[in-house]
Amino acid sequence: MTVAINPSDSAFKAVCGPFGIAEVANSRFAHSDASVAHYAAGEEVAGEGDPAENYFMVAKGVFRSVKVTRDGRRQIFAFYMPGDMCGLEPGPTYDLTIEAVNAGSIAVLSRTACRTRMARDPQFNAAVFDGATRALALSIDHMTMVGRSSAEERLAWFLKMLRDRAAIPGREPPTVELVMQRQDIADYLGLTIETVSRTFTHMKERGFIALPTTRRVEILNPKALERLAAADRDAPAWDRRICA
Amino acid sequence: MTVAINPSDSAFKAVCGPFGIAEVANSRFAHSDASVAHYAAGEEVAGEGDPAENYFMVAKGVFRSVKVTRDGRRQIFAFYMPGDMCGLEPGPTYDLTIEAVNAGSIAVLSRTACRTRMARDPQFNAAVFDGATRALALSIDHMTMVGRSSAEERLAWFLKMLRDRAAIPGREPPTVELVMQRQDIADYLGLTIETVSRTFTHMKERGFIALPTTRRVEILNPKALERLAAADRDAPAWDRRICA
DNA sequence: CGTGATTTTGAGAAGTATCAAGAGGAGTGG
């Protein structure tokens, strides 16, 4: 379901997220160029192989980009939170399927309109370009992690990312909501669901975290988690400042 | 070592690579905006943490982007061949170290000049933007592979990529030169050097490949290799057509 | 309060890493 964009819309305002892409959202689009679409959990925004007609920017909720292979292996490439851009495929079709993890809404930016606009508006262009290169930076970290870390390090890294980007505000101990299910976490980290589960248990036993519910994690020992997560990394890409 | 760019230079012409980024290279730059630098094997083009002042485009040879972690783990993010762009970091500093794998040369494009130019020249902008999104597409495949495949599948995927992008022309059976050493392959595929070596041996024993020298691979059974490489994938990103 | 989906736990198998040693190649100097 799609509605025309309206600059006073709260969903639209959420687009002006924490990542300096405000320019994109603040721009006034012609009605045909941009709109906001709402999705229920699990719904598909764009499918792998579909003609890549639009770029997207998350307004509300969490989205994921997925690649499912012929033999059923599944890799989640990224979780997108408000302010994040996705669908920046170079080819004529999407490389990834984009789906809603939970109920949310996403700004749909017509690709051709974006291109035209990028050609005319340097600010806008820089913002979209930063979206693309930022995705690249995230993917660098993601890959280093997937390629070189133990299960525990991967999960610690994941929890740290969630805490930095989406901690429930004003909570002590710091708490994050796991919007996605275990299978999603596993497919994001390149592990099996059983290993993810076991690793959660192990962290709980060691007193690093508490799991009041399966979908809620309290970070009891942030330093320990950080040490694990940073074992092979320094400043993570999601909080490195963007510059032009 | 750096020399001013010259459109009749053969190294410069090589930049107009097979990937539709010709526009970038064909553009006439002011002397201060672009130049070509030559590097010996192993030399560093840009270091992780250095101020990100330039974009690069490979003119000749092979380059690699590397991330080495505190505790010595090493991940190679990409190998860049003539026509490929690198250094597209969003932040104020490079996230990756860029090094020459063998002797080669690379076009250095001043970042600020690029930005200015991108603002004025839509063609140029589209080309650079495609460079960034194309890198993203490659990284999607790379990650799916690293996260979800066996050692044999990874190596098959790697060999297929080399064959598609850099096979020695007019050879039967199709032959590729391994410019990089085993450690580089291991760090690219997220494996250890021993596993890479064993997997080469195993493929040799099965008659899929021959290794006339350690650095040269003859692909005796392309179909078998392809089946392995494609076990979890379809058209690989490096030959998906780019469109605007 | 069932019923199906998700998550956890368990036992065993498989694949890759690790540690250690040996073989092969390239370059240097006698």
Next chain:
DNA sequence: CCACTCCTCTTGATACTTCTCAAAATCACG
């Protein structure tokens, strides 16, 4: 041209992590 050395690559034995298969426990929801 050969011997020596260094470096890369290969091979071997073993250990460890993670995966796989199976079942039990928990959760979500009508």
